[in-house]
Each structure stands twice: as structure tokens, then as C-alpha cells.
Amino acid sequence: MTIRVGMVGAGQRASEVHAPALAACAETEFAGVWARSHGASAELAARYRARAFESYHDLLEECDAVALAVPPAAQAELGAHAAHARKAVLLEKPIAGDIAGAENLLMAVDRGGAVSQVALVWRHAPAIQRFLDAAERTWPVGGSGLAISGTQTDESSASPWRLERSVVLELGPDLVDLLEAALGRVVDVRAQGDPSGWFGLLLEHEGGRFSQASLYARAVIDPPRAEVEIYGPGGATSIDCVAAVGREAYEAMYRDFAGAVERGTPPPTDVRHGLHLQQVIEAAETDLIRSGPSTIAP
Template structure:
């Protein structure tokens, strides 16, 4: 007998939300699209009619129509919506970050624990086949002595998005910081240098290019380079240098053309083109957690850890000094203490 599917209500129908709607409705095997919600009636109606599901501008109504919720609304609304879903007894998938500050994040995690529901955070790299294959063969590397991560958008986002994104490190660097923890281990020091080449970023006190240096508890080192505008394409890669082997995950090359003295190949334009399988699998995995009672691959504590490390990177950039961080084990994961000086 076929396993049941989980009816997911989708909140937020911007770029990411519309992608999630397509995946849940047409590509996920363990989930179905129950209903969609957005404060903009036209967006809600158009998506609902496209997939033949109920649409609403009432979040309470969305919660009534689903088994679980996927939150893909703007960052500033995440904490309120995740908390409301948890109190209604609905498991939640939430795009990163959970909230714009640490206190609000802790409040959300407490609400989730009190309600006893599943919370999975949208660190899609943990579900990409290339990165998962490295994680599964991690022992073959031996001791990882060096980590390198690169993440570059092709073109900068609109100024309106930048202002509400939470800042460069919490919006962009969290993915690389999560991958570093996942594949190498806990981090004990963060140093960051950043600049704003685009006046639009400088005008709001943000940056568009940075280098982050990590020291791991194991003794290994890490370097992350991140930027808002490569101009040539979307860049996302990871390298792990071990005492026994090295593993690299590069931007995939579909077709390469070779002509005299030259080789060329296409590049993805954005994260949607680079991670189609990962975005399907993360929601399928969330549905299986809800259905089968298994723990999520990336939890609220993982999101909090990446957020804390991003805060440390931001502080290092602003002060010009390394920031010591201390991973403190808990019963369910790790919480970071950041030096206060």
C-alpha cells in the first residue's frame, strides 16, 4: 500500500514561494499542496488557480486547511508565522533565517519545543546530491585540515530586498557556515573582512563582498569567499582537504564546447537553476519527517548556530578583530557562546 502524503500549506508566494509551490504540487512524492497563502490577493489567487488548490489571505485559514506548513514569507515575518503554526500543532518548514535576531529565534525554538512539533530549516545544500555524497563518504577524507567555500550571486538583488534581508552575513554567509559545521565540525573562531563596491549597499551600511576565515575545534582552517555579484553566473562550490583525500563540489557543467584554443560551458544564473533536486528533496524530506516521525536533517538549533556564526562574522567585520566562539553541547545539538568584547 502506498504511503500517505502530507498536505502542506504554503505561506508566501514570492520567488522562493512560487518555486516551492511548483515542487510540492508536481514533484514531491511524499507531499501534496493543500492551500496557499499570501497577503497579496492577486498572488494568492493566481497560484491557487494554477494548481487547483484553495487560496487565502488569512494565515489562520491556511493552518486549518493543512497537515503542515512551509513558510517562505519575508524574513521579518518568519518568527510570528512559525510560532503560530507550532501553537496550532502544525509541523513547520521555514526558510532561513528563523528570525532577524537571536532573542526572537530562541522564542521560536521554545514555542516549537513546547508544542512538540517538527521544525526543519531551509538549508537546501544538505539535500543536494553532490554535497550529500561528500557527507556520506566523509570518513574517506581522514582528518579535514582545510575547508573552502564560495558563494556568489550572478547579479545583486534589488535594494528593497537588501534592506529587509537581515544583512550580508545572516542572509548569504549562513549557507556556507552551515555547510562548514555539517562537513567539518564545530567552529571556535571567526574573522571577516568585507567591502561594499556597490553604492546601494554602502548606503544602508551593508557590504557586497567578503572573506571569512574559520578556525575549527579540530584544528582545521576554513576560508569562505562570498559576493553579491560575480556577473558571470551563479557560483557555489566547496572543497575539503583531508589527510587521506580531497573532495570538491563545483558548479556542474552540463555541456562543454571545445574550439581551437578555447573551452566554454554554461553556468547556472541563480540558485534555482543550480539546486533543482535539492529544493524538491528538502520538502520531500520534511514531509517524511512529519509522516514517519523521523528527526529533520537540519533543525532549529542548526539554524541558530549558523545565525550566531554569521553574527560573529558581522562583528569581526565591524570591529576588525577575530571573534572567539564557543560551541556548547546540549541534549539536542550545539548552542554557540560569542565573546562579548
């Protein structure tokens, strides 16, 4: 069975990441593109000999699922519309602009009985799976993570939503998700740092495990860095996530999405998990605002 997937959005993320992976996936058919700018959607569709739709409704009529690559607030609205039409949804992270939007999206998915998956692409890389297997053998008790990029160094080219919120909203979902996959669900979070600068997280995981994560998006650095280490009485293991996650991981993500749609069963990284990650991130932002800076006397 070939799953017809429509592309929603025609920006950089859609054109450089999602569209090539969607087109390369043998289990999916590139059903077409819709974006608020018809010119942009027509240009992207032409690269893949796909159809550019003039209305979102028309795209939904011609596909089994949609892959959304739009700003979080728009994604919550468009994703809910697709779910109400009983279309499966592949969601970028964060899944919505705020918790209320994420909760509404979850309700729409549940009511429509739609399959959902969040684009946590690290999870689909073979090297990441081997890392998680190795992490389990350490009998893990704790870990650490790091994500450093330059995505906010040029404010003129950065997406407005990325500049409006803390760096943890941009870099946090993949990092927190991988720490969770190795150590268990996050049950508490503490934060320190600068919302627009260096952001530190202390995460408590179920089962009495702990991890720390550092995030920064204003480094003049290429390529970016993303690393995770896990420790336990059985040893330690680490992974360079940038080196581990290439284009093949995005293609694997689409294969896994197509499989979930065909089975009618959402994966563990579904919209409910996306809401949980957003709750962790917003709890961190709230903790930072509430606690504020502190000074240690000399």
C-alpha cells in the first residue's frame, strides 16, 4: 500500500528537509503541496512533478496524510483541521504555539481517530537505536545532553517564532526526547540561564534517574553540535547526534510514518508525546521566569 502524503508549507524546512525525504520514500506518494503562498507551493511542487493546490481543503481531499512544516501556532490549527478530516498527520516540533494549542490538537486527533507522529527524527537513525540499546546495558542512572547551533545568530533570517521564545523551544524537543528514551519519562524539570542565550535544564526522570541538558543557539559554529551521554553501574555510552542523523534518518521517518498509517496505529512519538514534550519545555520556561537570577555573595 502506498500512502498519499501532502506537504503543508513551502519554506526552508519543507523544501530542504521534508520534501526530499518524502519524494525518496518508496512507501509514500508525494500527493502535492499547499502553502499560504501559492507561488512558493507551485515552485516546490514543480521540483517533484507534484501538484500545487490552491486550497488546503483540496489537498486534504487528495491525500491520506499530511506532513506539516509550518510555524507551531499555524500547525496546531492546520493539524486539527486535517485530523477532523480523518487524515494522518506528521507534525513538526514543537507541535503548537502553546499548551492550549497542543491540547486542542490532541483532542482533534483523538476525535478524528487519526494517526499522528511527531518529527523527532533522531529516533529514526540506526546509530541512535544502537546508542539506546547500549544505554540500556549500562543500567542507566543519569546522563547529560548538549545542543549548540547558530540558528539565532542572524535574526533577520531566523523565524519570528524562534526569536520570540526561549532557545529550549527550538532545540529542546529532540534532546529531551532522547534523554527520555534512555532514562525514562521526565516527571520534574528545573531551569537556569538566559531564555535567549545559554539555557540549562535539570531533569528528573521516573525511577529516580536524573539528567542535565545545555542549549545555546547563538554560537558561530558549523556544523552544530548535539551530544548525549548516559551513565550507570554497567558503564557509559555516548552519541554524536549530528553525525548520527543524516538524510537517511528523515527517509526512515517517512517509512515509519507510512507504516503507522497503514496499520492505523500511532507510534510512541505521537501527538500525545508531543504534548508531553511541550509541557516539559514550558515548565522549564516558567521555572526560569519564576526563580529569576540569583547571586552568590563573594
